[in-house]
Amino acid sequence: MRSLNILVVDDSQLTTKKIAQMLTVIGHNMVASAKTGEEAIKQFAKHKPDMVTMDITMPDMNGIEATKRILQENPGALIMMVTSHGQEAMVLDAIESGAKGYLLKPLQAEKLKANIEEIYEKYGDEN
Amino acid sequence: MSDKTGTGNILQSKLAAEKFMEAVVRRTVLFLADEASIIVGSENYDLTDVQKLELKELTSIITVEDDSKMTLAFTYDRELINEIFNKYSQGLEIEESEVDQYIEETAGDMINIILGNILAEFQQNGRAFALSTPVIVNGAKSIARYKNHEFFTAELVTESGTMAIFCITPGEPLRKRLMKK
Numbered sequence: 001m002r003s004l005n006i007l008v009v010d011d012s013q014l015t016t017k018k019i020a021q022m023l024t025v026i027g028h029n030m031v032a033s034a035k036t037g038e039e040a041i042k043q044f045a046k047h048k049p050d051m052v053t054m055d056i057t058m059p060d061m062n063g064i065e066a067t068k069r070i071l072q073e074n075p076g077a078l079i080m081m082v083t084s085h086g087q088e089a090m091v092l093d094a095i096e097s098g099a100k101g102y103l104l105k106p107l108q109a110e111k112l113k114a115n116i117e118e119i120y121e122k123y124g125d126e127n
Numbered sequence: 128m129s130d131k132t133g134t135g136n137i138l139q140s141k142l143a144a145e146k147f148m149e150a151v152v153r154r155t156v157l158f159l160a161d162e163a164s165i166i167v168g169s170e171n172y173d174l175t176d177v178q179k180l181e182l183k184e185l186t187s188i189i190t191v192e193d194d195s196k197m198t199l200a201f202t203y204d205r206e207l208i209n210e211i212f213n214k215y216s217q218g219l220e221i222e223e224s225e226v227d228q229y230i231e232e233t234a235g236d237m238i239n240i241i242l243g244n245i246l247a248e249f250q251q252n253g254r255a256f257a258l259s260t261p262v263i264v265n266g267a268k269s270i271a272r273y274k275n276h277e278f279f280t281a282e283l284v285t286e287s288g289t290m291a292i293f294c295i296t297p298g299e300p301l302r303k304r305l306m307k308k
Contacts, residue, residue, distance in 0.1 A: 014229045017216075017221075057260055058260070087246050105243070
């Protein structure tokens, strides 16, 4: 699989750094990052990344709302929720919003790699 | 979020609160071992009649957005949160000027991950409980109990210092008081 350019959305800069490091280790690249939902929408428009990792709990707009907003303008966007929320209803909310995958924190590089590959193999050709 | 979110009461009884605290402690012990290689030597619970909370040097606070407005607080000895940060951020390039901010983010990430994971065990009728973003309080403070509030506490002792976990209902007034000080 080719190296993907990924937008990382998380209000914790430390988590963003950790995800960026893991992406490098597994052969991908953080093309940009965003700390809020609004910033994520702007960064997506600017960079048109291959994929987005999206936190749910953020100060201005939660990740599920930001996912919906990005998909309104970019129906083919590949967005994976990366969150601490393990609640089934929250997972369903995310999937209904159009997210293509759901990864639970704390993060592990192998799981991140497997999720990215699964999403890209399943939906990547549609873009 | 959708109508699946934000109603109900996660702590419907004192028994539920005790089970919740046990789950929080269990997850915290696992997090410390898995993410920071820190072993908890002993756990001390006080689930009955705590009159005053003693906050340590750094405290992270989160509120569950359900009807109970429960607040959960993790409060750390400085040495312990520094050690958690050092292990949690291992391998990352961090400027000296960023360290204080990232120590606070470590505390915020930790409570968010632990509580977010646990809520899956306590969800009711297919509804999810949303969480506030974490609030960080620097400096030791003492908080007396409000009338009708209940404090449930647990203390975890490690070789790098001690942390305490507080579960408080209702939560919002306590958080507001802390932010005023």
